[in-house]
Amino acid sequence: MTATALNYESNRITELMEAPTEEHDEQWLKDALQQAVMLELATLPPYLCGLWSIKDPSQSPDAFATIQEIVFDEMSHMGLVCNMLTTIGGTPLLAEEKLVPKYPGPLPGGVRPELSVSLSGLTKQSLEMYSQIEKPDDPVVEAREVHKSIGAFYTAILDAFQKHQYLISGTRQVTRNMSHHGKGNEVVELTSFDDVEKAVKIIKEQGEGTAASPDNPFPGQSGEVAHFYSFREIFHGRKLIVVSEDPKEFDFQGAEIPMPEAFPMGTVPTGGWATGAPEVPDEVRQLLDTFNHHYSSMLRFIEQAWQAETPGAAAQLLNKAVGQMFQLQEPAQQLMQIPLSDGSGRTYGPEFRYVEAEA
Template sequence: MIQLKRSLAEGLKQPTPQSVIDALQNAVVLEHATIPVYLYGLYSLDPARNPDIVAILRSVVVEEMLHMTLSSNVLNALGGAPVIDTPGFIPTYPGPLPGAVESSLIVHLLPFSQDQLMTYLQIEQPQNPLPIPGDPPPTDDGITIGEFYTAISDAIATLGDGAFVDPPRNQVGPDLMPGAIVVTDVASAQAAIATIIEQGEGSSTSPEEAAQSAEPAHYYRFMQILAGALLASAPGKTPPWSFSGPAVAFDVGGVYPLPNDPKSSDYPPGSAQAFANDNFNYTYTSLLKTLHGLFNGQNTQDQMNNAIALMMSLKGQAKAMMAGIPNPSAPNTGPSFEYQPVNPRH
C-alpha cells in the first residue's frame, strides 16, 4: 500500500475548516496523480488482444475522475477552491506520488506488465484486504488512502454543518457527471467521501464498491488481472467470493513497444515524435485548465462538454502515438504528461 504521512491524519484530530480544505487539496492532487499512470498502461495495450484488461483500466480511470470531482465538491462546500491548473499539480515520473505520500513506492509511466500491475495494486491496497484466494502483494504498516479519507470524514463531522457555505457553491452534480454528489452539509460530504473509499478499497466485509453495485472496488478489480479470472460469488466460502469467474487473459504480445518514463527532451527537436508529444501535453494542460474552471464556478454543461472533448482528443492522440499509427516507420511515442501551456504550432 502507499503510505501517507501520519501527520496528515493527526492534524485533523483538532480540525479547522482550513486544515480540512488543505487535506482535500492533497486528496485532489493524489487522485489525479494516479490517472497518467493508469492511462499510460491502458493505451499501451492493443485493445483487440487485451480487451478485458483494457475494460478494467478504463473503468478505474473513470472513477478516479469522479473521485477528483467529489473531493473538489467537498472542498468547495467548505469555502475552499481546488487548484488544478498549475505546473506543480502534475507529478514528476518516476517519483513518489504527491500529496504527502511517504512510501518507498516509486511510480513510473510504464507500459502495462505484471510488474506494473503490482504498482497499481500497491496504490489501491486497503489496510486489511479480504483474504480472497489469490496472490496479493505484501502489506506494510502505512496509512492508506482510505484511512486518510476517513480522517477527513471524521474531521468534517467535528466541524459540523456550520462550516459549510450557504448557499452551496461550485458544485458539479450528477447532471454533469454520473455518480457525483452535491455537497451541502456533513451528511452529503460524508456520503461523497464514502463513495471514494468504497470504490477504491471496498468495505471491511465486501470487495464490492457499494451495496447497490456488483462492481469490485479498484484493488479487487486489479486483483482479477493478477488472478487471471473475474471475481465471483462463492457461497459457503469465507469470505464468500473467489477469483473463479470468466478468464482474464493477458497477451504479452499485445503491448506496444514504448519508452519507459518518457520526457519531452527524449524526442529529437523538430521530429514528428516531439511534435506529437508536445501536442498531447498541450491538450492535457488545456484539459487541466478546463477542469479547474469546471470545479471553480464554471459548472455548466458547456464547460463539461469542453472537458469531454479534450478527454476524447487526448485518447485519440495517445492511442495513435502509442500504436505508431501516424508514422509506422518511426518508434512508438509515449506521452510524457508534462505541463505545456503553449500550443506547439506557435
C-alpha cells in the same frame, strides 16, 4: 492557500495526518482536500497509459472494460473532492506546473513514499503498481501489511467534516451525470454532511472495497469488485471468487481473464523523453507537444469550472475539459507505435506534462 504555497513533491499529506486531531480545523480541511484533488489526478495518467496501450479491446473485453470503468470512477472521485473543497469555501488548484503529478515518482503529499508511480504500457509490473496505489489497509485476500492507505486519509477528512459541519455551504457546486458508468459515479452537489459522507464512502469503497468484502458497492455492471481487486484479477488472470464460506475466504480461482496484448510503451523518464539520448525525432516531439497542450488545457478548464459563479458557466467549462480529454487518446496511441531508438523494442508514449497556455 495559493498555488505558490503548494508543491506536488511535498510531504503535506503526511504532515496533515500527523497533526493532532484537535488541529483538524477549517484550514486543515482545506489543505487536506487540495491534496486529495492532486491525489485523485495522480492516478489517472498511469491508468490511462495502461488503457490506451491495449491493442485490440475486443480481444480482452473484460480487462479493457474494467480499466476503463476505473478511469471513469477516478474522474468522478476528483469531481466529488472538488465539490467538497468548494462547499467549504475553498478553490481547487490544478493548472500549475508545481501541482501536477511528476512521473516517475511517489504519490503527492508523501502518501506511500515507498511506491514509485510511473507511466508505461499495460504489463504485470504496471498492474502491480496500480494495485499498490489502491491497496486497502486490510485486504480480504493476499498478504496484509502495515501502511497508511488512501482510504485512511479520506477517513480523516470525513472525521474533520463531521466536527465542522457548519462549514458546508453548498457554494460553487459542479454537477455531471456519469451514472451510466455506475450508480455512484454522478458528480453531485454536496450541501450537507450526509452528502459528504456518501461521497467519501463512494471514493473509499470503489477503490478498496470493505474489510469484509471485495465487492464494489457502486458498480457499473453487476458483480464488479473494487479497484484493488479488479487490478489483482487482471494481474492473476482469474476472477476473484469465494472459495470457503466458513471461514469466508477468497481466491483468484474464477473465470479466466486473458492478459491483453499491449503496445510496448517504455517508461517515461524523469523530465520527459527529451531528457534522454538520443535526440527525440520531430514527429515524436510534435505529438508530445499536441498531447501536453490538450492535457494542460483540460486542467485549466477543470480549475475554471470550479471557479465559475453560475451552474451554466461551470457546465460549459467542464464540457470544454471533457472535449480536451477526448483529444488525448489519438496522439497517445500514435506515440505508442513509434519505437524508441535505443533498440529496446519499447515505444514512446504520453508524458502528461503541464505547459503554460500560449499567449
